[in-house]
């Protein structure tokens with residue numbers, strides 16, 4: 001383990017609790033969160049380990065871990081926690097902190113999806129799938145990969161099926177409060 005991951009930064013806990021509060025300090029390591037999590041197979045730190053490392057001030061290790069990116073935000077952990085630690089919400093906070101502190105993501109595709117998704121909402125006020133998918137495919141390099149692998153036709157077929165089922169509207173639906181949504185996202189970005 002690199003030396004910097006062993007240097008504690010105890011401001012980390014205060015910093016994320018200021019965004020929450022997530023009750024992180026209430027964790028007594030029962031592991032109920034981890035035992036219910038459906039994505040542990042893809043994680044490099046289990047949810048209870050992320051909590052412990054936050055308390056121990058392991059900033060680099062926590063912000064650089066794969067777990068915060070593969071977390072599906074299903075909230076099973078939050079529901080199971082006997083101490084009402086808001087684990088899922090804390091994972092989201094850590095993800096935003098990693099972006100703001102320019103910590104490289106070990107899952108760049110998910111980072112690209114995260115950014116594309118937030119930009120999409122910022123632009124349209126709600127998710128506009130018709131723009132989301134092509135933008136993600138282009139930004140992530142997936143389109144190039146699919147083109148080289150000869151599987152790009154599958155995406156076209158899927159897109160046409162979605163259009164035929166009314167899941168891909170040609171025009172975005174206008175919503176009220178687009179400005180408010182942008183304001184919330186901007187505040188969220190500034191918080192950590």
Ligand code: SF4
Nearest residue numbers: 027028030031033081
């Ligand atoms: S379920 Fe709650 S108390 Fe138990 S390890 Fe997870 S966060 Fe800690």
Ligand code: SF4
Nearest residue numbers: 037071072074075077
């Ligand atoms: S919210 Fe994330 S960490 Fe919690 S159970 Fe779901 S996938 Fe696991």
